[in-house]
Amino acid sequence: MTALEPLLSVEDLQVAFKTQDGFVPAVRGVSFDLYPGETVAIVGESGSGKSTTAHAIINLLPGSGKVTGGRVMFEGRDLTKLSRREIESVRGREIGLVPQDPMNSLNPVHRIGFQVEETIRANGLATSKREVRKRAIEVLKEAGLADADQRLRQFPHEFSGGMRQRVLIGIGLSSDPKLLIADEPTSALDVTVQKKILDHLETLVQERNTAVIFITHDLGLAAERAENLVVMHRGKIVESGPAREILQNPQHPYTQRLVAAAPSLASKRIQSAVTTGASLAEAEVEGADAAFDLVTAAERTADVATPDAPPVIEFRDVTKVFKIRTGGPKSIPFTAVDKISFSVPKGSTMALVGESGSGKSTAAKLLLRLEDVTEGDILVDGTSVPGMNKQELLKLRRKMQPVFQDPYGSLDPLHNIGNTIAEPLHVHGIGDLKSRKARVREVLDQVALPETVLTRYPNELSGGQRQRVAIARALALKPEIVVLDEAVSALDVLVQAQVLNLLADLQAELGLTYLFITHDLAVVRVIADHVTVMQKGRVVEQATVDEVFENPKTDYTRELLAAIPGADIPLGA
Amino acid sequence: MIWYIVRRLLQGIPVFFGSTFIIFTMVFAMPGNPVLRMFGDRTPSPQQIAALEEKFHLDQPFLSRYFLYLGDVLQGDLGTTYAGQSVNEILARTFPTTLRLALLAVLIQLIIGVLAGLISGLRKGGIFDNATLLITLVIISMPVFVFAFVAQWIFGINLGWFRPTVGAGAPWSDLILPAIVLAGLNMAYVVRLTRASVIETNQNDFVRMAYGKGLSRGRVIPVHVLRNSMIPVTTNLAADFGILIVGATVTEGIFNVPGVGNELFKAINRHDTPEIVSIVTILVIVYVLVNIAIDLLYGVLDPRIRYVK
Numbered sequence: 001m002t003a004l005e006p007l008l009s010v011e012d013l014q015v016a017f018k019t020q021d022g023f024v025p026a027v028r029g030v031s032f033d034l035y036p037g038e039t040v041a042i043v044g045e046s047g048s049g050k051s052t053t054a055h056a057i058i059n060l061l062p063g064s065g066k067v068t069g070g071r072v073m074f075e076g077r078d079l080t081k082l083s084r085r086e087i088e089s090v091r092g093r094e095i096g097l098v099p100q101d102p103m104n105s106l107n108p109v110h111r112i113g114f115q116v117e118e119t120i121r122a123n124g125l126a127t128s129k130r131e132v133r134k135r136a137i138e139v140l141k142e143a144g145l146a147d148a149d150q151r152l153r154q155f156p157h158e159f160s161g162g163m164r165q166r167v168l169i170g171i172g173l174s175s176d177p178k179l180l181i182a183d184e185p186t187s188a189l190d191v192t193v194q195k196k197i198l199d200h201l202e203t204l205v206q207e208r209n210t211a212v213i214f215i216t217h218d219l220g221l222a223a224e225r226a227e228n229l230v231v232m233h234r235g236k237i238v239e240s241g242p243a244r245e246i247l248q249n250p251q252h253p254y255t256q257r258l259v260a261a262a263p264s265l266a267s268k269r270i271q272s273a274v275t276t277g278a279s280l281a282e283a284e285v286e287g288a289d290a291a292f293d294l295v296t297a298a299e300r301t302a303d304v305a306t307p308d309a310p311p312v313i314e315f316r317d318v319t320k321v322f323k324i325r326t327g328g329p330k331s332i333p334f335t336a337v338d339k340i341s342f343s344v345p346k347g348s349t350m351a352l353v354g355e356s357g358s359g360k361s362t363a364a365k366l367l368l369r370l371e372d373v374t375e376g377d378i379l380v381d382g383t384s385v386p387g388m389n390k391q392e393l394l395k396l397r398r399k400m401q402p403v404f405q406d407p408y409g410s411l412d413p414l415h416n417i418g419n420t421i422a423e424p425l426h427v428h429g430i431g432d433l434k435s436r437k438a439r440v441r442e443v444l445d446q447v448a449l450p451e452t453v454l455t456r457y458p459n460e461l462s463g464g465q466r467q468r469v470a471i472a473r474a475l476a477l478k479p480e481i482v483v484l485d486e487a488v489s490a491l492d493v494l495v496q497a498q499v500l501n502l503l504a505d506l507q508a509e510l511g512l513t514y515l516f517i518t519h520d521l522a523v524v525r526v527i528a529d530h531v532t533v534m535q536k537g538r539v540v541e542q543a544t545v546d547e548v549f550e551n552p553k554t555d556y557t558r559e560l561l562a563a564i565p566g567a568d569i570p571l572g573a
Numbered sequence: 574m575i576w577y578i579v580r581r582l583l584q585g586i587p588v589f590f591g592s593t594f595i596i597f598t599m600v601f602a603m604p605g606n607p608v609l610r611m612f613g614d615r616t617p618s619p620q621q622i623a624a625l626e627e628k629f630h631l632d633q634p635f636l637s638r639y640f641l642y643l644g645d646v647l648q649g650d651l652g653t654t655y656a657g658q659s660v661n662e663i664l665a666r667t668f669p670t671t672l673r674l675a676l677l678a679v680l681i682q683l684i685i686g687v688l689a690g691l692i693s694g695l696r697k698g699g700i701f702d703n704a705t706l707l708i709t710l711v712i713i714s715m716p717v718f719v720f721a722f723v724a725q726w727i728f729g730i731n732l733g734w735f736r737p738t739v740g741a742g743a744p745w746s747d748l749i750l751p752a753i754v755l756a757g758l759n760m761a762y763v764v765r766l767t768r769a770s771v772i773e774t775n776q777n778d779f780v781r782m783a784y785g786k787g788l789s790r791g792r793v794i795p796v797h798v799l800r801n802s803m804i805p806v807t808t809n810l811a812a813d814f815g816i817l818i819v820g821a822t823v824t825e826g827i828f829n830v831p832g833v834g835n836e837l838f839k840a841i842n843r844h845d846t847p848e849i850v851s852i853v854t855i856l857v858i859v860y861v862l863v864n865i866a867i868d869l870l871y872g873v874l875d876p877r878i879r880y881v882k
Contacts, residue, residue, distance in 0.1 A: 105779050
């Protein structure tokens with residue numbers, strides 16, 4: 001290895017973005033080497049500069065971005081000094097790219113075949129029409145699309161996210177590049193799909209001896225997929241080295257916090273926690289933000305859970321059928337939720353787990369009565385939700401509040417935070433202006449936000465702060481039940497850990513009952529008491545969290561568990 | 574798809590009845606007596622008045638006049654002007670000229686508008702971009718007739734590049750200046766819309782991916798940026814068409830283009846009920862058809878659009 005010349009050598013790379021106040025540095029002196037056939041993972045939170053580093057390597061920074069220092073040596077050439085035409089010939093042919101968001105990385109107006117073929121033509125892999133088509137089919141077949149010849153004529157929107165990512169992987173590898181940059185290639189996909197796709201990608205790059213830069217926010221995933229890790233924080237590398245070493249013995253405080261917060265890793269730690277307990281405590285002290293520690297959070301939740309308490313929420317053979325409109329005058333029935341039953345005891349957390357399309361979010365909408373049930377009954381405190389009239393429904397909503405996935409979309413950008421949180425009080429006519437203000441301050445304090453945010457607007461807050469505002473709004477009415485629909489999925493790990501910790505605290509304090517909807521089994525481990533696993537609208541498994549993790553009954557649950565990245569990496573060695 | 578077209582065409586029926594009725598009512602409410610107007614300064618005898626009123630059903634109550642007219646229209650007869658010409662013939666004579674003028678205007682507005690918008694959008698904040706924004710703002714703020722007179726005076730009279738009015742037979746060369754004027758306002762909107770759309774498209778991941786997979790800038794811009802940016806521009810053409818019709822009426826009057834707009838302008842001055850109502854009705858029908866066509870084109874441009882019944 002050491003005798004070998006590195007394929008790519010990033011030396012003291014600096015990138016800055018031009019803003020109204022001048023240049024703001026995004027990458028501040030990043031250096032690393034990558035040898036042929038090697039995989040390095042760059043890990044960090046959003047805003048850490050990991051994607052910017054990758055884009056700077058192939059000169060794809062957005063208009064306002066600029067390399068302000070350092071070199072990117074690739075096979076003896078400094079990529080930052082190449083002319084536009086020269087870098088165009090490097091991109092695609094020598095350095096492939098698999099982008100972040102498969103949903104938006106294929107042009108929606110062009111057919112799949114067209115987009116693969118133009119790549120092949122641009123990189124000079126074939127010229128005649130027939131050869132180009134033949135090569136396109138090969139590329140897609142290698143990427144794992146078996147019926148590629150028929151699919152060439154389809155449009156991206158006719159493909160699932162997983163299939164689109166296969167197409168993009170095919171495009172990225174189509175000209176046998178020496179280096180592949182995979183920028184969060186599977187963040188938008190379900191865990192089981194993520195596993196399949198990454199397994200496949202691994203086989204492909206091993207066959208070709210392609211070097212890979214793998215960018216991810218998920219430490220567990222990074223450790224599972226790469227030999228070497230580069231941990232980035234605020235534009236700098238805080239730690240780098242062999243993946244397992246970093247995971248098992250993180251040196252830098254930031255890395256220690258990341259390891260402590262990653263739910264995929266925490267799930268394992270609960271069983272083998274004793275040895276890492278000490279280092280965790282240290283990590284907490286080092287952490288600048290409020291203390292958060294998923295292990296204790298999980299234990300606390302476990303204490304609160306009282307399985308014998310009477311059920312607050314009860315689903316009885318609930319079915320929801322949607323009518324899907326077609327081009328003609330008829331519509332097709334689609335069963336989104338198929339005879340599901342479960343009950344949630346007071347003060348506990350029920351997790352509804354499943355992949356996209358499993359019907360878990362529909363179940364939440366039925367409970368909130370944002371959709372009407374087709375058959376079956378939902379009881380809250382023994383009262384049937386579908387049978388409620390308007391007044392009863394208003395009362396129900398007073399004690400049952402939702403928090404949705406997207407903290408950007410669920411806060412009105414034109415209302416300031418104070419008004420947003422006060423709105424439910426206003427709608428339900430609780431108290432006067434003065435007592436409402438006091439209540440808003442109180443909940444703000446509960447979610448650990450400073451009073452100064454009251455007069456600020458959602459776009460001035462970070463994602464984690466916004467999600468706290470959404471939780472504060474839900475708490476304003478002193479609800480008994482909170483429905484959390486993917487409430488932490490869009491958050492960075494550290495913020496996610498804070499929010500999960502907050503939720504556990506609030507539950508212990510206020511005796512709340514949570515219906516927690518998520519696709520991520522790893523999060524379930526630290527927050528829930530009971531799990532209902534859903535697949536294609538049906539319940540496939542129901543048990544306590546411990547039972548599901550220790551002794552999964554169905555293949556589907558086992559598949560979900562196996563797909564948690566990094567779960568099999570032993571920690572605390 | 575078929576269902577969609579059928580449904581849209583059916584929706585055109587109430588539009589037809591509604592628009593004819595409204596226009597009929599409005600013309601009815603215009604002050605002045607059309608019969609007296611026909612005689613100019615001379616005063617007709619009561620017999621002459623009675624005869625003419627009977628001929629044009631002016632002695633009938635309002636509603637029956639409307640239905641008599643409607644009956645004729647449904648049989649394909651758009652009526653006779655008070656001067657005795659067949660409206661069908663007038664339209665056959667003037668429509669092709671207006672069509673040519675409109676076509677030329679749409680071409681100018683699209684070619685120049687999209688090109689300027691593209692350059693502005695790609696070089697956001699540059700000199701070209703700022704100049705374009707300023708010029709389009711001036712055009713948008715100016716009424717069509719002012720723009721038309723100014724253009725006529727500068728290019729037609731002072732510089733003599735074009736003939737200030739359109740000659741017999743309305744040759745293409747004479748139509749260029751009125752077409753530019755007619756295109757002006759919409760062009761300003763096309764520039765701004767294209768610019769905004771290009772800026773937005775440029776931020777999409779698929780554009781970065783297009784570069785990332787090795788495509789040259791010369792390919793990415795037309796195939797991935799411009800192509801996608803044209804979707805909102807095309808949709809907006811349907812709304813622009815209304816502005817085009819209004820503009821045509823004014824422009825044709827000023828440049829003396831022998832087109833439908835000019836004819837309509839004269840008919841309004843004459844209070845010529847059958848002619849006004851017929852021409853406007855035809856324009857409404859054309860408007861509805863153009864809108865359906867553009868909606869269908871939208872589906873071609875954006876394959877994600879499905880025409881749900």
